[in-house]
Structures are given as C-alpha cells and as structure tokens.
Amino acid sequence: MQNPIRFFDLENDFRTYFRPERNTNISGVAVLSGSLCDRPGKNGEAHLSEHMTSFRSKRHTPDRVDAIINKWMGGYGENGKLRILVDRSNIIFGHQDLPTRRHQLISFDMLARFPVDKVVDRGEFPSEKAVVRQEYYQEGLDDIKMLVGDLTREAVYGRTPSGMRIDCTFDDLVGITQEDVDNFVNTHFVANNMCAIFIGRSEKEATTLTRKYFGYLERGAEPPKPKTAKTCRFLKAVVSRYVVRDIKQYYFGFGVPTEGYLSEDAEAIDVLAAILSHRLWRRFRRGNKNFDGGAYRTPVEAERDFAGGLLSLRVATSGEDFLRKVIKGTLEECHKLKADLVPRTKLEVAIGNLETNYLDKIRSDPFELIVKAAANGDRNLVHLGGFRKRLRKVTQKRVCDVANKYLTDAYARVVVGPKEVNF
CATH class of the missing domain: 3.30.830.10 (Metalloenzyme, LuxS/M16 peptidase-like)
Structure with a gap:
C-alpha cells in the first residue's frame, strides 16, 4: 500500500506536504493565491507576478535559470518537466518527476528561491509584460477552445473575480505597473500563504530542506482574498x-x-x-x-x-x-x-x-x-x-x-x- 500524504508546519506557519517513496523525485513551492486575488481593474497581477519572480533570484542570474531549466528539467514546453504556472487560486514553482535525486535538489534549489527572494527586476518588467500580452493572444483569443471557455465563464459570472481570465484582461494588463506587481508579491508571497511539496523524500529530508529554505521567513499578515462562496449564485435568465x-x-x-x-x-x-x-x-x-x-x-x-x-x-x-x-x-x-x-x-x-x-x-x-x-x-x-x-x-x-x-x-x-x- 502506498504511503499517505503527510504534512508539518514550521513556527512561521509555513506548511510542507510530503510522501516518502522510492524512485520518485517531485518537488516545488506554491503560493496559495492566484488570479482570484487580482484587484479590481488589475486582472493579470498574479500572472505577471509569476513571470517576474521566476526570471531570476538572488543566487541565480537569468542565464543560470535558463541553464538549469534546460539541463536539469529537460527544457521549456511540453517535453520539459518545468511546472511554473498560475491558476485561479494558486501560483506554482515546481517540476514534474525527474530522473534522479540530484536533478530534483538542483531544480528545487532554484525554484524555492523564486517566491522567497522575490526579486522583481525593473529592467525586465516591459519585456515580461509584453510576454504576458502575447500569451494572452496565443493561449486566449487565438485559441478558440480557450476563448469559448473564457466567454462562457464571463457570461456566467460577469466581471467578478470568478468571471475573469487567469492570464489577464487586455485593458487591465495595459494599466498594471511595476508597483502593482511589487504590491501583489509582497502581500501574497508570505510564509503563512505558501507551502512546499516533496514526493519521494522522507520526513527527515523534507524537514531539513524546509527549514533551510523557509525557516527564516517571517509570518506575514493574512493576504486579502475574495470571500469563500457558501452557496451558488444562480443566473436569472439566459x-x-x-x-x-x-x-x-x-x-x-x-x-x-x-x-x-x-x-x-x-x-x-x-x-x-x-x-x-x-x-x-x-x-x-x-x-x-x-x-x-x-x-x-x-x-x-x-x-x-x-x-x-x-x-x-x-x-x-x-x-x-x-x-x-x-x-x-x-x-x-x-x-x-x-x-x-x-x-x-x-x-x-x-x-x-x-x-x-x-x-x-x-x-x-x-x-x-x-x-x-x-x-x-x-x-x-x-x-x-x-x-x-x-x-x-x-x-x-x-x-x-x-x-x-x-x-x-x-x-x-x-x-x-x-x-x-x-x-
């Protein structure tokens, strides 16, 4: 029988989930806020924050980041094992199963530093903002299946947090500033709003890695989020x-x-x-x-x-x-x-x-x-x-x-x- 998923908390309320098993090397960090937490008129904050914080860390230059992704995670795209993405309720900095423990440790060392170091390079802001715009076109407006899904969601929920796109709304993206990204990162990238996952590591190994990368972080204020829906908001007409x-x-x-x-x-x-x-x-x-x-x-x-x-x-x-x-x-x-x-x-x-x-x-x-x-x-x-x-x-x-x-x-x-x- 497979081991259950277990967890523990640090003193700063940072939580780690782990499952000991052989021949598996999966790890990463998640921020428990996503596009639902974009402020009104700022749809795209979470997505742009994901882009900006994964560009470099205090230890890793952009060239070093690129080298690690290509050498140790198989590169970008469908063939690679990199797992950096934003969803409605979270942002992930992780990877899929890698061949060896060494691959996993080197990859995690880089990925864990992204949400912790929170390096937002002002010189790269125009470039990444343009990238998010192109992603909005490529995987949104020009992808008909995605477009239909986004239009359906918008028709159901309107311009509420639940009705907005994950990537961005174009008019909102235009107005998002460097200061908006700084605000999102400093508000949501806090110890008590993040977690780490280790699939394939023992409790001792997971604890050692967690304390090394996250033990010194201070607990932050609870980030503002939309209210949890207790009931369904039904439509009144077609x-x-x-x-x-x-x-x-x-x-x-x-x-x-x-x-x-x-x-x-x-x-x-x-x-x-x-x-x-x-x-x-x-x-x-x-x-x-x-x-x-x-x-x-x-x-x-x-x-x-x-x-x-x-x-x-x-x-x-x-x-x-x-x-x-x-x-x-x-x-x-x-x-x-x-x-x-x-x-x-x-x-x-x-x-x-x-x-x-x-x-x-x-x-x-x-x-x-x-x-x-x-x-x-x-x-x-x-x-x-x-x-x-x-x-x-x-x-x-x-x-x-x-x-x-x-x-x-x-x-x-x-x-x-x-x-x-x-x-």
Missing part, C-alpha cells in the same frame, strides 16, 4: 454571447454556475458532467450520418474553487444546421437528466472513470491536487483524501437531484463561428 471569427467551425459553449470546492454536491456534479459528456458524444458523433455535421469531442468540465464553480461544455461542428441541432440537443439531454434516473450501469461507468483518473493522479503525481486542496479550504487534505469514499456514495437519485439543482432554464450560451446564425 445569457448569450456571439463572436464572429474567420474559422471553419462553429463552437458552442454552455455553462451554469455551481457551488465551490468544498460543496457537498462536488462528486455528484463530477458524475453528472461525465454522464452528460458521454451522452452528447453519442448523440452528436455516433448519431450523425451527415458529412456536413457531426462533432469530434464533447467535453464537459466541472471546475471548482473557493469562490464558486462552473459546469460547462463545448461542442464544435462545421454545419450551420447541425449547430442548431447541437444547441437544441444539449438542452434536451439536460432535461432528460432532470426527468429520469440514469441507468445504473452508466452510473457505474462514470464513477469508475472518475475513480481511475483520481487514482492515477494521486499515485503518480499528486502535486497539483495537493496545491488545489490547500488553496481552496482543504489545508489538511481531508476533502481530497475522502474523494473515493464520497464518490462511491453517489446514487442515481443524487445525480438527478443535482441535475435539477444546477441545470436550470437560466444558463450561459456562447457561439464562436465564421458568421452569425439564427438559433
């Missing part, structure tokens, strides 16, 4: 968005708000999403015989953080008539889930799918699961550890209940396509 782009397909997005990370409905929502995704796949892919219609994938995602949740889906097709079928068919499938119990066999398949994916992540690389839990009110990992037990308690009636609760007649509807279509 909200529609239509964007014309020079592309070949029509992308349909659908979304409804849900409760947040610690919701009692969490696992039932996950099961509902899995079942709905499969039903849409069968209907729009296997059920289509028209060359001008059909759909390749029908992903349904259930996202949650401490500020709220979003159940959303995305379907792309090249035919105008089929787009109308997709919109109508999606609403019909939602109605069926509200009206009828799902077959027991389909429920078991969905639960099995979710359990398999959970086990794969928790056993091979639980880094991001740990950080997400810690940043969203589950600091002791009780909620994360109880996922399988709660998942197995999801019944046919429970799925029907959450469908009726969240799949209301008020929802967000987004279409991005080559021209406007009446629907």
